Amino acid sequence: MRLIVPVATTLLLLVGPAIAAEPTLERGTVNFQPAPDESLVAERFRLPAHTFDYQLRPMDVPTEQFQILELTFPSPVQTPHEKNNTVYCEYYRPKHDVTGENKKMPAVIVLHILGGDFPLARMFCNALAQKGVAALFLKMPYYGPRRDPAVSRRMVSPDPKETVEGLTQAVLDIRRAAAWLGSREEIDAKRLGIFGISLGGITGALAATAESRLSNVCLLLAGGDLGKVAWDSPELAIIRKRWLSGGGTREEFVTALREVDPVRYARSISGRRILMMNAANDEVIPKVCTESLWESFGKPPIHWFSGGHYSCIWHLPEALSQVQTFFTATESAASP
Numbered sequence: 001m002r003l004i005v006p007v008a009t010t011l012l013l014l015v016g017p018a019i020a021a022e023p024t025l026e027r028g029t030v031n032f033q034p035a036p037d038e039s040l041v042a043e044r045f046r047l048p049a050h051t052f053d054y055q056l057r058p059m060d061v062p063t064e065q066f067q068i069l070e071l072t073f074p075s076p077v078q079t080p081h082e083k084n085n086t087v088y089c090e091y092y093r094p095k096h097d098v099t100g101e102n103k104k105m106p107a108v109i110v111l112h113i114l115g116g117d118f119p120l121a122r123m124f125c126n127a128l129a130q131k132g133v134a135a136l137f138l139k140m141p142y143y144g145p146r147r148d149p150a151v152s153r154r155m156v157s158p159d160p161k162e163t164v165e166g167l168t169q170a171v172l173d174i175r176r177a178a179a180w181l182g183s184r185e186e187i188d189a190k191r192l193g194i195f196g197i198s199l200g201g202i203t204g205a206l207a208a209t210a211e212s213r214l215s216n217v218c219l220l221l222a223g224g225d226l227g228k229v230a231w232d233s234p235e236l237a238i239i240r241k242r243w244l245s246g247g248g249t250r251e252e253f254v255t256a257l258r259e260v261d262p263v264r265y266a267r268s269i270s271g272r273r274i275l276m277m278n279a280a281n282d283e284v285i286p287k288v289c290t291e292s293l294w295e296s297f298g299k300p301p302i303h304w305f306s307g308g309h310y311s312c313i314w315h316l317p318e319a320l321s322q323v324q325t326f327f328t329a330t331e332s333a334a335s336p
Contacts, residue, residue: 016118017059017068017090026056030073032179035212042265045171045210047076054180056091066094066129071136076176077169079141083148087173090122090137092129093186106191107134107181108327109174109207109214111200114156114235116143120197127320133327134187138177140170140203156199158242160230160256167203167260174207182213190215193273193327197221198284198309202229205262205293209269217274218326220319221309223285224263224293227254233284266296274300275326277319284309 029051038046054073061068071089078085094105108128112121118137125135139146141155155166174194182189193216196204201222208217223229230236231253243253258264274297278290294302303322305315312319 016122017061017070024058027053028056029053030176030180030183032176037212040268041210044168044259045175047172047175052076052176059090064095066092066126068092071180073176073180075141075169076172079153079169081142081148081151081153083151084142084146084153086146087176088139088145089177090125092125092135092137094129094132094134104188104191105132105134105186106193106216106327107136107184107187108193108195108216108218109177109181109204110135110137111140111174111194111196111204112137112143113197114199118144121200123316124195124197124320124323127324128327131324131328133324134181134184136177136181138174140200141166141173156230156236156239158239160227160243160253163230164256164259167206170203171207171210174203175211178211178213189213193217195220195323195327202226202262205297206260206265208272209262209265212268215272216327216329217269217272218277218323219275219293220277220323221279221282221285221312222276222293223278223282223289224261224266224296225289226261226263227257229285229289230257232286235284263292263296266293266298269297273326273329274298275322276300276302277322278302278304279308279312280304280306282309282312 032047032050032052034047034049052073054071056069056071059068059070069091071091073087075085075087110121110125112118121137125137128135142153157163178192181187181192192213194204194208194214195218198221201219205219205222208214231240231250276294305312307314
């Protein structure tokens, strides 16, 4: 199967949209209200009732089917690094009129991979928007415009305690993003979802356990038992080396990451629609870790692609199709 992408879309995926020359800026305030069962959310992921401001401006992208806008809002977490304290998103809003309740669109928060390569996330946003699903591509902490070239700090750090902080900030950012989507008149607040790839999939799974607004959860190349994933992953070999050279042990490393392991909090995700897509011979997310997350989530539908973590790219057309089908489904999950 060949994936045919228009030239304008290809440029968008490679370099990203640009701010329009004379953008119409929308400013607003969102009232964040936690769910009645907020006390069941792990303490580190809780947010009290509060308000936050946002800005939304069009981006200069030639597409007939959807509009792309840049959304920014302050992160609930204020780090010592100023650039990281603003959350940047690209909002893919389908171009059709919203004239009544039955015309409201489902919406999905989309999360990127560990390497911070954004074209793949944009491709899924593009595919969703073409099917009438609004997609909000959220750039996680210390990625893209949130990364100061003068600062070495990263979301996934050689110090697992810093990784815990980074993932915690990502979840809290996602919770605000979900509240923003739920406040939009064009969005069906009962049909919000989250989709992530690899690191984005793990983060999406974690966020779903903390944010009950996310009733539809689709994860690509994700898994649980995060300490084992991080310790065994070839992508993180340099992190293990630095940790060991500093006197740390494997046990300390794994224990620290348990604080952000979605398996630990999976009981709170009961009642959601969930789809997992994984590689049968994944060399980055061991199959046992995928199965651990799958079992903790109540054994939802899971699709195994042939090949490994990277060769799974050959199944991209099928993955795009499955994601479109999942999020365009008319049913919505029962409220947890």
